[in-house]
Amino acid sequence: xxxxxxxxxxxxxxxxxxxxxxxxxxxxxxxxxxxxxxxxxxxxxxxxxxxxxxxxxxxxxxxxxxxx
Numbered sequence: 001x002x003x004x005x006x007x008x009x010x011x012x013x014x015x016x017x018x019x020x021x022x023x024x025x026x027x028x029x030x031x032x033x034x035x036x037x038x039x040x041x042x043x044x045x046x047x048x049x050x051x052x053x054x055x056x057x058x059x060x061x062x063x064x065x066x067x068x
Contacts (some may be wrong), residue, residue, distance in 0.1 A: 035061070 043057045 001053050039054065039061055042061070043052070043054045046057065047054045
């Protein structure tokens, strides 16, 4: 397996990123947040097409029910 550059040495954590992570660590995830995350995931994994937009995925998500 090829060595990855980011794993070859020590890297310092970005202080701004660390601050943001600390601020949001205990923030609850809402159902709306999860819904948007699912839409983003579906859009990101869709084939490249001029007909598939984030809005079209959002509309489709309103009519497709997932089992819980």
